[in-house]
Amino acid sequence: MQHPGKKNAFYAQSGGVSAVINASACGVIETALRRTRHIGKVYAGRDGIIGALTEDLLDLGRESAATIRALRHTPGGAFGSARFKLKSIEQNRAEYERLIEVFRAHDIGYFFYNGGNDSMDTALKVSQIGESLGYPIVCVGVPKTVDNDLPHTDCCPGFGSVAKYVALCTREAALDVASMARTSTRVFVFEVMGRHAGWIAAATGLAGRKRSEPPHIILFPEIPFEAERFLERVAQCVTDYGYCVVAVSEGAAYADGRFLAEAGTRDAFGHAQLGGVAPVVADMIRQRHGYKYHWAVADYLQRAARHVASKVDVEQAYAVGKAAVELALQGNNAVMPTIVRKRSKPYRWTIDHVPLAEVANRERKVPREYITADGFGITAACRRYLEPLIAGEDYPPYRDGLPDYVHIKGVPVRRRLKTRYQI
Amino acid sequence: MQHPGKKNAFYAQSGGVSAVINASACGVIETALRRTRHIGKVYAGRDGIIGALTEDLLDLGRESAATIRALRHTPGGAFGSARFKLKSIEQNRAEYERLIEVFRAHDIGYFFYNGGNDSMDTALKVSQIGESLGYPIVCVGVPKTVDNDLPHTDCCPGFGSVAKYVALCTREAALDVASMARTSTRVFVFEVMGRHAGWIAAATGLAGRKRSEPPHIILFPEIPFEAERFLERVAQCVTDYGYCVVAVSEGAAYADGRFLAEAGTRDAFGHAQLGGVAPVVADMIRQRHGYKYHWAVADYLQRAARHVASKVDVEQAYAVGKAAVELALQGNNAVMPTIVRKRSKPYRWTIDHVPLAEVANRERKVPREYITADGFGITAACRRYLEPLIAGEDYPPYRDGLPDYVHIKGVPVRRRLKTRYQI
Numbered sequence: 114m115q116h117p118g119k120k121n122a123f124y125a126q127s128g129g130v131s132a133v134i135n136a137s138a139c140g141v142i143e144t145a146l147r148r149t150r151h152i153g154k155v156y157a158g159r160d161g162i163i164g165a166l167t168e169d170l171l172d173l174g175r176e177s178a179a180t181i182r183a184l185r186h187t188p189g190g191a192f193g194s195a196r197f198k199l200k201s202i203e204q205n206r207a208e209y210e211r212l213i214e215v216f217r218a219h220d221i222g223y224f225f226y227n228g229g230n231d232s233m234d235t236a237l238k239v240s241q242i243g244e245s246l247g248y249p250i251v252c253v254g255v256p257k258t259v260d261n262d263l264p265h266t267d268c269c270p271g272f273g274s275v276a277k278y279v280a281l282c283t284r285e286a287a288l289d290v291a292s293m294a295r296t297s298t299r300v301f302v303f304e305v306m307g308r309h310a311g312w313i314a315a316a317t318g319l320a321g322r323k324r325s326e327p328p329h330i331i332l333f334p335e336i337p338f339e340a341e342r343f344l345e346r347v348a349q350c351v352t353d354y355g356y357c358v359v360a361v362s363e364g365a366a367y368a369d370g371r372f373l374a375e376a377g378t379r380d381a382f383g384h385a386q387l388g389g390v391a392p393v394v395a396d397m398i399r400q401r402h403g404y405k406y407h408w409a410v411a412d413y414l415q416r417a418a419r420h421v422a423s424k425v426d427v428e429q430a431y432a433v434g435k436a437a438v439e440l441a442l443q444g445n446n447a448v449m450p451t452i453v454r455k456r457s458k459p460y461r462w463t464i465d466h467v468p469l470a471e472v473a474n475r476e477r478k479v480p481r482e483y484i485t486a487d488g489f490g491i492t493a494a495c496r497r498y499l500e501p502l503i504a505g506e507d508y509p510p511y512r513d514g515l516p517d518y519v520h521i522k523g524v525p526v527r528r529r530l531k532t533r534y535q536i
Numbered sequence: 537m538q539h540p541g542k543k544n545a546f547y548a549q550s551g552g553v554s555a556v557i558n559a560s561a562c563g564v565i566e567t568a569l570r571r572t573r574h575i576g577k578v579y580a581g582r583d584g585i586i587g588a589l590t591e592d593l594l595d596l597g598r599e600s601a602a603t604i605r606a607l608r609h610t611p612g613g614a615f616g617s618a619r620f621k622l623k624s625i626e627q628n629r630a631e632y633e634r635l636i637e638v639f640r641a642h643d644i645g646y647f648f649y650n651g652g653n654d655s656m657d658t659a660l661k662v663s664q665i666g667e668s669l670g671y672p673i674v675c676v677g678v679p680k681t682v683d684n685d686l687p688h689t690d691c692c693p694g695f696g697s698v699a700k701y702v703a704l705c706t707r708e709a710a711l712d713v714a715s716m717a718r719t720s721t722r723v724f725v726f727e728v729m730g731r732h733a734g735w736i737a738a739a740t741g742l743a744g745r746k747r748s749e750p751p752h753i754i755l756f757p758e759i760p761f762e763a764e765r766f767l768e769r770v771a772q773c774v775t776d777y778g779y780c781v782v783a784v785s786e787g788a789a790y791a792d793g794r795f796l797a798e799a800g801t802r803d804a805f806g807h808a809q810l811g812g813v814a815p816v817v818a819d820m821i822r823q824r825h826g827y828k829y830h831w832a833v834a835d836y837l838q839r840a841a842r843h844v845a846s847k848v849d850v851e852q853a854y855a856v857g858k859a860a861v862e863l864a865l866q867g868n869n870a871v872m873p874t875i876v877r878k879r880s881k882p883y884r885w886t887i888d889h890v891p892l893a894e895v896a897n898r899e900r901k902v903p904r905e906y907i908t909a910d911g912f913g914i915t916a917a918c919r920r921y922l923e924p925l926i927a928g929e930d931y932p933p934y935r936d937g938l939p940d941y942v943h944i945k946g947v948p949v950r951r952r953l954k955t956r957y958q959i
Contacts, residue, residue, distance in 0.1 A: 126715070129716070130711075130712055130715045130716065132708075160718040160719070163718060163719065187711070188708050188711050188712065189708075189712045189714060189715045190712075190715030190716075191715075193714075193715055193717075194715045194716060195718055195719045195720075196719045196720040197719050277937055280937075280938055281938055281939060282837050282840075284938060284939065284941065285611050285612075285836075285840035285841060285842060285843065285939070285941075286835075286836040286837055286840050288610070288611050288840060288941060289553055289611065289612045289836045289839065289840040290836065291612065292553045292612045292613030292616055292617045293552070293553065293613075293617060293619070294616075295583040295586060295618055296586065296618045296619045297619040301836060319936075319937070319938065320938070389812070389815060389831075391833075392812060392815075407835050407836055408812075408833070408835060409833055409834060409835035409836060409837050410812075410814075410831070410832055410833045411832060411834075412709075412830050412831060412832035413708075413712045413713065413724060413830055413832060414705050414708065414709055414832050414834065414837075417705075417708035417709050417711060417712040418708060419708060420704055420844055421843055421844065423937065500936060500937065503936075503937035503938070504936070504937045505937070506931070506934060508929070508931070511929060513742075513923060513926075513927070514700055514742070514926035514927045514928070515700070515703055515704055515707060515743070515926070516704060516707065516708070518707065518708075518711060
């Protein structure tokens with residue numbers, strides 16, 4: 114397919130945000146704004162794809178170059194994101210037709226969609242429906258997910274920074290626990306994200322090298338939880354090392370698929386347990402062993418932790434954004450840039466691409482050979498895979514003691530359609 | 537009192553550790569090791585005061601200068617700390633006599649005790665009992681507490697770094713929530729430490745300047761919690777800003793003194809709620825308003841977050857350690873170095889000292905004039921007080937993508953006493 118002549122470009126963020134999704138935005142926008150021969154205006158959807166459906170577009174040409182540049186060091190989704198999965202074409206053709214209507218009204222020929230598996234599926238469908246409605250649009254996905262579960266790419270932008278953060282937190286908190294263990298806290302439980310894939314949990318393993326070094330136990334979603342075996346190991350660690358640090362994925366589950374965090378405990382009013390697998394695991398340990406414990410739930414802190422982002426991750430996030438625009442202008446459609454590992458030590462990577470059809474709705478879990486035989490740790494192979502992804506620091510600028518993050522002006526594009534769209 | 541001729545020095549860490557307690561250790565040790573005319577060996581207690589009672593001493597002269605230097609950037613308590621409050625002299629004179637016995641056996645003439653209110657009380661008593669047992673010992677407290685509740689000092693080393701961390705986390709997580717609010721999370725609840733004083737909660741207020749900027753609501757231990765007023769404010773924020781960020785102190789309590797975190801909810805087995813005030817507050821909001829929420833409990837992550845320590849805090853932590861040794865050698869006994877604010881903007885401070893008797897067992901809470909009239913925010917005066925304390929970054933060195941923290945060798949001092957002591 115040839116690129117569609119000079120057309121406007123549309124960029125949107127989708128799903129859970131990350132510390133570096135704006136770095137990808139920066140890559141897309143800076144590149145698109147420079148390609149003035151082929152790209153006219155560069156727009157973003159306010160609140161992701163919802164902005165396209167409701168014709169709520171932001172004119173990125175009206176932002177200063179400094180603001181766009183500062184997106185590279187600003188976490189969160191600068192234009193708003195959305196948890197809004199388009200239904201299948203059969204179920205809701207009107208949604209897709211509306212998108213094409215808006216794109217047509219604003220002469221948009223390029224659609225850059227920054228998200229995970231679901232979003233790649235949406236981008237693919239938009240490309241197909243555009244074709245069938247006689248308004249061909251170049252759709253390029255920009256990979257993003259802290260869960261690191263997209264196939265065909267060495268890693269997913271967003272993951273490296275979370276990985277660095279959780280490994281660092283584990284190392285720091287473990288020093289605290291080790292200091293206190295003689296008379297106080299013996300067990301520390303740290304809950305991290307990753308409902309279906311244990312990549313983030315695995316990354317906590319980077320905090321230590323030897324078996325004696327924390328985290329002593331990692332609970333992966335990929336390994337069915339066995340309470341007895343786990344509790345025995347906790348006691349063994351306290352005996353051997355004086356304390357025990359446990360990293361647990363929010364997706365840790367029993368063999369029958371029940372999440373630990375939804376293990377059926379209810380409060381006095383019959384409400385389901387208030388959530389968080391860390392307190393559940395900590396309480397199991399208290400009941401069995403009586404150890405004094407502490408627990409932490411990092412939640413959004415982990416995926417917003419731009420202050421200690423991985424330099425490699427920031428560079429890759431920018432690179433896939435830039436590559437998305439270049440791929441589009443080279444005549445590619447319905448593709449996603451991927452990161453290809455050339456070497457692990459030192460880490461060498463390049464950008465390639467795959468058809469969206471090969472990415473959409475597929476999930477990459479932690480392979481069994483990355484998890485130790487006992488199911489509680491990471492192997493040397495896993496460490497070789499993970500270590501390069503957390504390399505380097507890329508500190509944001511500070512003002513008055515805090516990171517100086519940017520907010521966009523957000524200049525709206527004048528509406529051209531009479532019709533309104535209700536979400 | 538004159539200084540006691542050439543004697544050995546003993547240093548111990550006490551209570552909850554911090555990101556910079558080792559920076560104070562570094563200040564004490566580097567200064568003491570240089571003062572060879574008056575100080576012989578420099579020892580630390582393994583696991584704090586317990587090391588003194590059990591004659592478990594570490595010879596710090598056997599650590600490399602590089603290791604001692606690296607303590608400045610290493611969080612946690614490098615020698616181990618202890619939650620072990622000595623009883624009153626009337627209740628357990630034997631404990632104090634044992635301390636003096638060990639100090640005498642090892643020719644220890646200087647006792648540097650790094651802790652909070654309780655520890656200052658202990659240091660004072662040790663000084664008194666030494667005198668009465670005919671083994672005078674110079675006791676100097678080294679202030680440390682993330683709770684910032686010691687009187688007579690502008691702030692407490694340890695606090696500035698937690699303050700910086702929680703303000704930064706609030707700013708970062710709020711960007712995440714703001715991105716997601718249209719279709720997903722509307723409310724984010726962030727739990728911070730501070731069981732009796734709301735200094736850490738107050739510091740989250742530094743994340744925003746305007747009323748519209750997060751955190752929108754801070755729950756202080758100093759302000760009795762009123763559920764109705766709180767829930768109304770949450771709804772107002774969601775209406776006005778699209779989302780609401782709540783920072784809650786673990787010490788938030790009802791007017792009758794009950795902590796929110798112990799609000800009587802029990803699980804199906806009759807166990808008390810698994811702890812954490814954040815999930816309790818988040819669930820209150822869900823029940824009333826039905827908003828989708830997320831919550832985070834930073835727990836040890838906040839007080840171990842050396843990776844983003846306040847430069848001012850690190851400098852003050854080192855300075856009080858250094859000053860403690862200098863005060864002792866200048867003939868002061870039963871004192872604690874204090875930080876004196878000369879100016880707020882730009883921040884200028886010096887070191888002075890107060891008698892331990894004026895510090896021991898006293899607690900400084902957040903004054904009412906630092907909290908807005910509605911009880912949910914911080915005033916300009918509070919901001920003027922807090923802002924200098926989080927100024928500057930003092931990044932640790934990194935290796936393989938993670939902070940390169942040091943572990944001491946920990947060379948034990950040969951025991952000289954026949955008697956054993958059971959804790």
